[in-house]
């Protein structure tokens with residue numbers, strides 16, 4: 001594991017903390033870049049990494065890795081009528097069949113896309129184009145993924161009325177506000193099945209029923225739900241749903257969109273007649289074949305969900321008992337089994353993340369640090385966490401390969417990082433005041 005010990009570790013932590021503090025105060029992106037450059041020079045072994053960031057992406061399943069070259073050998077164009085098109089066409093057919101069986105829908109109701117972002121954008125733009133002139137109101141929650149929020153922003157620029165349903169710090173949607181917003185003007189409601197940062201689940205069936213009662217359509221971003229808990233689209237009674245393959249131990253750049261039979265629809269990408277004219281572009285046969293394999297590997301889903309729930313509960317119990325001034329966001333709310341969003345008072349999330357990375361553990365902050373943005377997570381702020389709490393947040397998301405031993409090792413590492421960072425913080429505050 002890439003560990004640093006003693007004074008060297010202390011110096012590293014002080015440097016990390018100082019750089020992160022300065023960056024937040026001055027908001028100078030160049031400082032972050034210097035920090036980033038220096039930080040990436042520290043040698044780390046990827047092989048020893050304990051990966052605890054499964055909501056960001058998942059490792060590719062070994063079964064899929066082993067099959068990739070055979071999928072790639074079916075390199076023909078699935079639209080070709082000659083023999084070269086048969087194998088790739090069959091691969092698409094099998095994935096569509098197995099994904100449909102897993103979701104309880106018809107294979108014809110599934111369209112392959114490049115992932116969750118494309119699926120989300122497609123639905124919103126399609127509904128604006130098809131219904132915008134009769135019904136111009138679009139509703140979503142305040143905690144949606146940026147791919148949905150940005151598409152909503154675009155709709156507002158086009159003249160749509162976009163309304164947001166608040167979510168409280170328990171992760172619960174304000175049903176009264178939702179009810180009051182729905183009207184005969186509502187074209188579409190889009191509310192995610194499970195939140196990527198806190199893991200909280202929304203009552204999709206009930207929300208869809210309320211939308212349908214005023215004649216509106218309902219879309220759910222089910223990217224985080226797929227592969228973590230069972231999903232039954234018919235029971236949920238939604239009109240559209242988005243999925244992404246890289247969250248289920250498969251490849252990036254592949255996803256799907258469910259469009260209920262006869263629901264209004266328009267292709268976002270115009271091109272050839274692929275996907276029954278519903279999404280132009282030669283299909284990503286390798287990604288789609290791998291996606292099918294990933295779906296077939298979900299057969300023991302309920303057992304794995306219980307295992308992850310136990311692992312997560314064990315982890316949270318240890319953190320709450322052994323790390324003072326720690327809390328779990330939306331602790332009492334029903335959440336995805338492997339997701340834990342922690343607040344560790346007084347410790348900067350990014351510094352914590354980098355220190356844990358140096359010790360060989362991969363987690364994420366609530367902060368949108370990937371884009372070099374020093375602002376805390378909009379989702380955590382939206383549910384009512386203070387800026388300080390959001391900046392002290394850390395997201396841990398467990399997956400298939402994680403064990404109790406890894407959780408134990410992680411708790412020890414987290415404890416030592418939090419204690420040390422709090423200590424350094426006190427000492428440097430003293431120096432600043434002197």
Ligand SMILES: Cc1ncc(COP(=O)(O)O)c(C=O)c1O
Nearest residue numbers: 115116117145196221223224244
């Ligand atoms: C809830 C949610 N929706 C959409 C996406 C985007 O999916 P993709 O990366 O396949 O575009 C993500 C990915 O993080 C997500 O968590």
